[in-house]
Amino acid sequence: MNRYPLWKYAILALALLVGLVYTLPNLFGEAPAVQVSSGKATVKVDAGLVPRVEQALRAAQLQADFVQLDGTSVRARFGDTDTQLKAKDAITRALNPDATDSNYIVALNLLSRSPKWLTALHALPMYLGLDLRGGVHFLMQVDMQAALIKRAEGLSSDIRSLLREKNVRHAGIARAGLAVEVRFRDAATRDAARAVLVEALPDLEWNDASVGGDLALSGRLKPQAARAVQEQTIKQNITTLHNRINELGVAEPVIQQQGADRVVVQLPGVQDTAKAKDIIGRTATLEVRMVEAHLNSDPQVRDFNPSKIEDAKKGLIPPGTELIYSRRDGREEPLLLSKQVVFTGENLTGADASIDQQHSGSVVSVTLDAKGGAAMKAASREGVKRRMAVVLIEKGKPEILTAPTIQSELSNRFQITGMRNPEEANDLALLMRAGSLAAPMEIIEERTIGPSLGAENIEKGFNSVIYGFTAIAVFMCAYYRLFGMFSTVALAVNLLLLMAVLSMLQATLTLPGIAAIALTLGMAIDANVLINERVREELRGGAPPQTAIATGYERAWATILDSNVTTLIAGLALLAFGSGPVRGFAVVHCLGILTSMFSAVLFSRGLVNLWYGRQKKLKSVSIGQIWRPDGAMPPAAQA
Numbered sequence: 001m002n003r004y005p006l007w008k009y010a011i012l013a014l015a016l017l018v019g020l021v022y023t024l025p026n027l028f029g030e031a032p033a034v035q036v037s038s039g040k041a042t043v044k045v046d047a048g049l050v051p052r053v054e055q056a057l058r059a060a061q062l063q064a065d066f067v068q069l070d071g072t073s074v075r076a077r078f079g080d081t082d083t084q085l086k087a088k089d090a091i092t093r094a095l096n097p098d099a100t101d102s103n104y105i106v107a108l109n110l111l112s113r114s115p116k117w118l119t120a121l122h123a124l125p126m127y128l129g130l131d132l133r134g135g136v137h138f139l140m141q142v143d144m145q146a147a148l149i150k151r152a153e154g155l156s157s158d159i160r161s162l163l164r165e166k167n168v169r170h171a172g173i174a175r176a177g178l179a180v181e182v183r184f185r186d187a188a189t190r191d192a193a194r195a196v197l198v199e200a201l202p203d204l205e206w207n208d209a210s211v212g213g214d215l216a217l218s219g220r221l222k223p224q225a226a227r228a229v230q231e232q233t234i235k236q237n238i239t240t241l242h243n244r245i246n247e248l249g250v251a252e253p254v255i256q257q258q259g260a261d262r263v264v265v266q267l268p269g270v271q272d273t274a275k276a277k278d279i280i281g282r283t284a285t286l287e288v289r290m291v292e293a294h295l296n297s298d299p300q301v302r303d304f305n306p307s308k309i310e311d312a313k314k315g316l317i318p319p320g321t322e323l324i325y326s327r328r329d330g331r332e333e334p335l336l337l338s339k340q341v342v343f344t345g346e347n348l349t350g351a352d353a354s355i356d357q358q359h360s361g362s363v364v365s366v367t368l369d370a371k372g373g374a375a376m377k378a379a380s381r382e383g384v385k386r387r388m389a390v391v392l393i394e395k396g397k398p399e400i401l402t403a404p405t406i407q408s409e410l411s412n413r414f415q416i417t418g419m420r421n422p423e424e425a426n427d428l429a430l431l432m433r434a435g436s437l438a439a440p441m442e443i444i445e446e447r448t449i450g451p452s453l454g455a456e457n458i459e460k461g462f463n464s465v466i467y468g469f470t471a472i473a474v475f476m477c478a479y480y481r482l483f484g485m486f487s488t489v490a491l492a493v494n495l496l497l498l499m500a501v502l503s504m505l506q507a508t509l510t511l512p513g514i515a516a517i518a519l520t521l522g523m524a525i526d527a528n529v530l531i532n533e534r535v536r537e538e539l540r541g542g543a544p545p546q547t548a549i550a551t552g553y554e555r556a557w558a559t560i561l562d563s564n565v566t567t568l569i570a571g572l573a574l575l576a577f578g579s580g581p582v583r584g585f586a587v588v589h590c591l592g593i594l595t596s597m598f599s600a601v602l603f604s605r606g607l608v609n610l611w612y613g614r615q616k617k618l619k620s621v622s623i624g625q626i627w628r629p630d631g632a633m634p635p636a637a638q639a
Contacts, residue, residue, distance in 0.1 A: 003609055004609050008606065009606060009610075016493065018500060022503045022504050023500045023503060025114040029112075029113050030110040031065070031079065032080065032109075032110060034075070034106060035075050035076075036049065036053060036075075036095065036104050037104065037105045039096075044427070045073055045104075050067055050068065056094035056095070062086055062087050063078075063083070077111045088107075088108060110269055112124065123503070126507055128458075129266075129511070129584065130268045130510075131449065131454065131457055133268040134269065135267045135270045137266050137446070138265040138280070138445070139443070139446075140264075140280075142234060142237060144439065146439045148178050148226060150346075150439070152221075158369065158370045159180060159197065159201070160173050161370040161371070162201075168192055172214075180204075180220075182216060182219070183216045187215060190216075194206055197217065205221075233438040240438075241255050241263070253268070254266035268508075273446070286344060287343075287345075288342045289337045289338050289342060289388070291335050291337055291387035291403055292308075292321050293305040293335075294335050302387075323336055324398050324400055326403055333403075342379045343376060344372075347373075348367075351365070353422060353426045353428070353429045356417065362421060363417050363419060365414075366432070367412060369412070374412075376410050376412065377412075380409050384407070384408060384409065386406055389402075401428060472488070472525050476488050479624050480623055481624050487528035487604060490528060490603045491524055493599045494524045494598075494600065497598065497599060498520065498595045508584065510584040512585035513587070513588040516586075516588035520589065523567065523593070527597070528604060530559055531553055534552035534556040536623060536624070537552070545618045546618055560601060567593055575587060575590060
């Protein structure tokens, strides 16, 4: 009756083992480390950087616990902060000999002290939020006015191209605030232009106007279209911030929208506010220019001019040009570029890696707006068989991404071929899309939370859970005797499984999360109270001990399920509609409900069955004092 088959005990033992393994990493704490990541969009971090970091440490006579590639960064862990600081200086000198032109970002970080065998099992500690680990908090204001102005300027060039294609003459197009004004000589031309513009640009609302004595049309974004521009601006800025903050190696950064035009950025573990500001405020500009001279002797490519390149190397650079080196596969190629820009990243509306079905090679498909397409068409018409350089300018330093040869006249849609593999095509597409923010942002609030305050919060939160657990354990053992001890062990297993699941999911633990853990303890023990009272009720009715145990668990299950499901619904609502600290609380709350149903019912039943199940002539159980209505104590409950 009260016996589990062997496979059930095996499942319970496996769950206990998995919970223990995945909870262990949280007990080892963190060690000081140095992280090396890319400082330029054109610099890639790969396994080849690991020996360079190791060589720099050996030259400085510094010992690291390990140096390894982790995603897009190289990390080295040390035993103490003094070694960490010395290592940062040594690595910086080795990787960035020119302090004014840094190829790599060398930053201080923290890594888990977990042994390698746990890491090999992907048993990693939970991330800690800003309130527990310390770090920096920024509240940033997005300049939505600038985003709308930029959109209006883009519309001006689109309107100019559209009217040219439709052979509708105008007397000038200019931006006036957030509106675009198009002037005409007569009413008939204005009416013809209105029909064209209303059909082609449905997002604009057109009204008659008068500018300098001329008839005019004034176009302004409709409210719905303006909101769409603002929403897209926020999304693009958040995406760009994510890409930039990844360079800092921050575990679980919080980057989320607040209100209509603000973004909250929280970087746990980052204490260098100046470095964080530098990364967040970075600007990058994409430019496309014509190559005036190069060293490619292919007769199919124009502008092969070694003498001009040699003169440029000596400092004899022709006016309107500049010498830039293209670096690829460890080789440098000098290119003399025109300073005149064909188009910029602002004209780029898309850059995606794809496969050329005709030649079965990797290509990058580029899409430009009307202004960029017109400029590209004019430049390529005269530049067939000339090379065109795609230049990314970051921190004032130009980097050539690629310099392909123009094969024919191009417009607003074209392909860049010559990619050796899909990875190279993806990299180029990503770099072309990487640019400045969609709209400027200003930091309007800044807070730094020190690691000592985070450690104090962890200690207080940990103590609150321990005190709560101890109080519950004392009460259960005193009131329910041996069954109370079973309940306490089940509660400890619930806490173990909850920590393991949070670690396996790599969830971020915050102060509200610790509060949810404390709340989970109280809710989890409620299931055991229901079970124990149900068993007491069966004993009070005169049922044999084995029957009372089996019936108590069976009849309490429906009540436990109902109460937990209703609580889970409330938790899911918090998870779906909450944000920030509320979501952190909801995640732990929902997971705690699920683990408590497993531990309170299955695990405690396993303990009871293991203790009492094999006693065929069980006469009593230790579950505290049970009194009948007549005041007598049932024999089955006297132990």
